[in-house]
Structures are given as structure tokens and as C-alpha cells.
Amino acid sequence: MMIEQAPALIVVISLMSAVATPLVGWLKKDLCYPWVILALLGSTLCSVLVLNTVMQEGVIHYHMGSWLPPWGIEYVIDHLNAMMLVLITGTSLLVAVYSRRSLEAELSDRTIYFYTLFLLQVTGFVGIVITGDVFNLYVFLEIASLAGYALIATGEEGAPFAAFRYLILGTVGACFYLLGVGYLYMVTGSLNMADLAELLPSLYGSKVVLVAFAFFMVGIALKMALFPLHMWLPDAYTRAPSAASALIAPLMTKVAVYIMLRVMFTLFRPYFSIELLPVAKIMLYAGIIAIFVGAVMALAQKNFKRMLCYIVIAEVGYMVGGVGVANAVAIRGAILHVMNDVVMTLGLFAVAGILAYKMKNSEISAFDNIFKKMPFTMAAFLVVALSVIGVPPTCGFFSKWYLIQGAVMAGNWTFVAALLFSSLVNVVLFFRIIETGYYDFGVGGSGHEHAHEKGTAVSEAPLSMLIPTVVVAAAIILIGLYNHSILINVIDFAVPKL
């Protein structure tokens, strides 16, 4: 009985507990933290259950309030979004556990509202992924974005301005998406994705459909910070509170990539997106440029968190470019990379949060000797860094491997070059930190300020922050080791038939 309702529960639990969080906080402020964890634990369990059902019985169709599609809102869960659901709820659970101490330090008096927004954000992400209705997707997209703007605005100096800029651009993106929905509705009279997919093929010649597709792609590209439209991202994620950026940075861009995959391959046929229009080619080059620009800009950063933001931009290029290569192997790699990138970005931003919490400073030059001071955090960081670079047992290697393999099969050497270039740059980026962190430059080397700081003992991170970070590092290795069974059991079903 409950199992049948699990798809709805994933959304309902997080939404209802978001609404109840201020009440819980009003009763007793300390209850908020266990309350949020409890709620997210519930959502995570439901989504694991749903993934399990999907793997055994195939696609789930859940009719909201028993209204039949195409009139009612339908939740459709196939392998792709079941995977995304587990990733989203799992990530948010880890970040919730992680958030406590860094919130105490950064937003001591506003934790109740932070958690409310946090749960709303999760509701938005989960809703985007689970729904099978294009307008419903828009509503959830705005829930996620609005919660994100508010979370980012609570950050350090300059955060409100970064959030404002994100808000303006994000709203344009969402409005473009809505316009796309409007144009499709004009010609088909339907909002249900499966129904649209049936109705659209006979209309592929129509200019209205082409305009709708263009609006969809540009709107989504804005949301995922694809290169020329990435301007909002570095400021917003750098200045957000650590816990907020650990939630938003891994998920927002990846959820946008998910929407892109849905629009290209579920709403429209691959034949339309790849052969009829030169979209795949445009995406391929947009991806390549994003990788190069992201990597070069990352090299130029002195602030650790800001450097990570540019890595995120480069990683978006991996996925968009991978889809743009448009053969099964590369798309398989791109979908695997969505999964890996969620985990890796979470790990990176979790470490950045710990460093910000402990050192009160995220300039890379301040990191000397941190390997000795916080061995576990930095061990986790090392694993994540190796994965971003793409060293074999970690998961980052495998997705990059499939992306390169796909690009070679398609004979697209520029994309191969971009991927290799980005890996090399990542080596430089992370070894710069490892080098600073491994040696003690305190004496004379990098100025008197740090020598002074060493006295104020920087020690290992608190357990509530350390455990999620180590779990992420373990997940990276586990996903790497079990990548074959993940590919066979989940991702291969999500790859569109070309």
C-alpha cells in the first residue's frame, strides 16, 4: 500500500516537512536538525525503494490523485530519473548531516529558515526529476530556483548581489522554458510528456515546434550555466553559505542536464534533436568551449571555492559535449558522468566547507600544512581530486573513459583534446593545493600571518562534517569499482535508442 504511494511520498515528505520546519523550530530550535534529517531519511528510503521497483518491474506510472493522463499530472519514473532521485535525496541527506556545524558558525540565528529553504530546494529538485508533465516541471523548477536564490543570498559579503544576478538570469531561463511549453501547447494541446512525444513527430516540420525547442534549450542552458550563459554561477556559489553551496552546486546544474536529456530524448525523438537539427553539433562545440574556458578560468583563481565553481562549469561542458557527440557510448558516458559529477562536486564543496569552517579563509595560499592538521579531510579530498582528474579506481575515470571512447568512435578529436586538456589542468589545479597542503611553508615562506595562525590550532574537522565527507569519498571509490553493474542495471536503460 505505502509502496505504491512511494513516488508521491518522495515529494510530499520533503514539501510537508519544509512547511512544518518553522513550527518545529518555534517549539524548540534544536529539534530542527534531527527533524530535517528524519524527513530526508524518509525521502531517501522512498527513492531507494522506487529505484528498486523500477529495476525489477520497469517504468512506474503514478497518476496524481488518480486523474488519468494526459489530463492529470503523471509521475513517470524510469531508470534515468530513479537514479537521479536516489542521487538527489542521498546528496541532500548527507548535506543535511554536514550542515549543522557550518551553519552554527555562519548563520547562527537563522538556521530554522535555512532548513525550511533547504527542504523546499530538495522538493524542487525531486519534483523536477519525478514529474512527467512539462508545466509541472516548470513549477518545480521555480520552486528549486527560488529556494536557491534565497539560500545563496544568506551568504557572506556580496552574496545578496550574486543572488540577485542569479535571480534575474534564472528567471529569464525559466521564462524561456515556459514559453517553450506555451508553443508546444499551441500546436499539440497537451502538456503530458508521453502524450507530447506521440503527438510531436508529425509536426517536426512546423516552425512553432522549432521555436519551442530553441526556447527550451536556451532556457535550460541558462539554468545549467553552459559557457556563455555561466556568468551568474561563480559569484553565487562562492559567496553562498558552505552548506548551501554543498547542496546547490552538485544538484542544480545536474538537474538542468537531466531536463536537457528529457527534452531532447523523451519529449522529442533523438531523430529530431540529432539528425533533423544541428543541435547536437552546437552542443558539442558549446561543450568544448565550456571545458576550455572553465579549465583556464579555474587556473586563474586564487580562492579555493571559486576555483571549484569553474571546475563545475567545465564539468557541465563534459556532459553537454558528451550528449552532443550523439552516439550511444558518449551519451552513456554523459549520463554516468551526471551521477559521478554529483558525487564529486559534493565532495569538493564539502571539503571547501570544512576548510572555510576551520581556517576562516579559503585562499589556496593559506592551506599550508593542512594534510598534517586534518588528515582525514584531506585524505577524502585526495580521493575526490583523483576522481576529478580521472585516475582509474575512482568513478571519474570511467565516465571520462566512455566520453573519450564515444568521441573517438565519432571521430571527434577536438572533444577528445578538450577532455584531455581539462584532465591535465585538473592535475595542475589539485596538485597545486596538495603541494601547498603537504609542506609547511609557515616559516618565512608565505608571510607572518599564517605563522601566527598556526598557533590557533587548526585541527581535524568535527565528526558531523567529517563523516559525510568520508562517505562521499567512499562512494566515489565504490561507484568506480561497481561502475559496470551500475551501467548494466541502470544507465543502459536510460540511454536513448539512436
Next chain:
Amino acid sequence: MDFIIAKYNYWIYIILMMIGFYAMIAKNNLIKKIIGMNIFQTAIILFFVSIAYKKGGATLPILTHADAHGEHAIQVAQYLNPLPHVLMLTAIVVSIATLGVALAIAIMMYRKYHTLEEDEILKAIK
């Protein structure tokens, strides 16, 4: 000319949208940017309401003979399409929420920097 007059509502939607877009890009004052954003969203509402319209004297879908079959069965052509209107109810709620968040962030900045001009705020942050 006919092309413009026959679909004047769509032209107005495009013009409104571009006015909003211009304000968002070019204005220095944050409140003006927010107003531009709101115009942008309102233009989309106009677009959706235009989709719902039908020529030939269609009216609101208030069904007086909804139960009857045969002679009084519903003639779709007589009624405007209510669905885009309903969608826009949701979109209005979304745009109000966006407006609220945007204004709240603008207030936060005003309290901190005592100005709402973009260039002055940028100077204060650096």
C-alpha cells in the same frame, strides 16, 4: 499590415517582453531591473491568454447544460480554452513569489550598502 493587425496580441507580447528584457539588461537601478523582470513575466501571461482565445464569439466555459447529452452536448468551438488561463494562475503565483524574493534581496542590499544602484554596490563589494 494585415499580418500585424490580425495577430496584434502576439506583437504586443513580443514588444512587452523586449521592454522587460531591455530593462533587465540596461538599467542600473535594481528596482528598475525587478520591474523589467516583472514586465517580462507578464508578457508571457499575455501570450498564454492569447493562445486560449478562439475567433467567432467563443465565450467563457461556464457549462449550463453540462449533464445533457445529444442536442445540448458541449460544443468545444463555443468556449475559450480554459487550460492556459489556469496555467497562468500558477504562473502568476510563481511570478509574485519571484518578485517577493527579488525585493527581499534588494532590501538586504539597501540595508547593507544604502544604495540600489548597481555600479555603487559593485564598488562597495570590491
